[in-house]
Amino acid sequence: MVVKISPAAESVTSSFNYNDFKVENGVATILYMENIDDVQNPLDTLIHYENGRGRCRKPSFHMSINPGPKDKMTDGKVVAFTRELMEGLGYGAQPFIIFRHNDIEREHYHVVSVRVDKTGKKINDSNERRRCQKLLEQLAKKYGFV
Secondary structure (H helix, E strand, O other): OEEEEOOOEOOHHHHHHHHHHHHHOOOEEEEEEEOOOOOOOHHHHHHHHHHOOOOOOOOEEEEEEEOOOOOOOOHHHHHHHHHHHHHHHOOOOOOEEEEEEOOOOOOEEEEEEEOEOOOOOEOOOOOHHHHHHHHHHHHHHHHOOO
């Protein structure tokens, strides 16, 4: 299992549009949405949070989850794993979307969210990649991935 957190971006729109383009072209689907106000227009919720950002210049959060060939990840396991990972990183109350991608030989997932909570406060992303690695080590045992 490899999880890659992309560098923060100025707008969540580009991350969302990248994944939405894949959905429109039939090589991705929306697997799960959390804390999204309108499931028909999920970008609206993300933009609403982004617009309340105060001084946070780069509120976009985007990560990819790449199970290895030996990792037996069902949809339910992916959702549960992602929810725990987001919670552990401080994004548990955030709106987020999990996209399942089939555009390469292995299935993988993208998670799109925002680094600003509903009050406009920035989520702490200090040492985010290091904290993610520690969480992966803990969650590997629970979910049975390498």
